[in-house]
Amino acid sequence: MSDIIEKLDTAIKDMMIPEVQNGIKNINKLIVEKKATEDDYIALEDMESMYEDLIDIVLTIEEKELNEDDAEAIYQNILNLIEELKQD
Numbered sequence: 437m438s439d440i441i442e443k444l445d446t447a448i449k450d451m452m453i454p455e456v457q458n459g460i461k462n463i464n465k466l467i468v469e470k471k472a473t474e475d476d477y478i479a480l481e482d483m484e485s486m487y488e489d490l491i492d493i494v495l496t497i498e499e500k501e502l503n504e505d506d507a508e509a510i511y512q513n514i515l516n517l518i519e520e521l522k523q524d
Contacts, residue, residue: 453491
């Protein structure tokens with residue numbers, strides 16, 4: 437596995453998936469408590485979609501079907517997303 441694909445795999449498994457799962461859990465808690473807003477429901481849909489995308493990427497990596505250029509682009513997108521979240 438190339439260095440960039442390994443970095444991407446690690447970033448997804450160690451950072452992104454746990455963060456998304458935590459966000460889903462928190463919104464589901466709000467829903468159960470009947471405190472969720474419409475924005476929370478929209479965020480939940482977005483997070484569930486992101487989770488599915490992340491799982492697809494991990495599976496693609498495991499099946500050795502991800503090339504280095506795509507891995508680099510995805511990795512940069514993740515770094516940009518993290519940077520944006522830090523600024524909020």
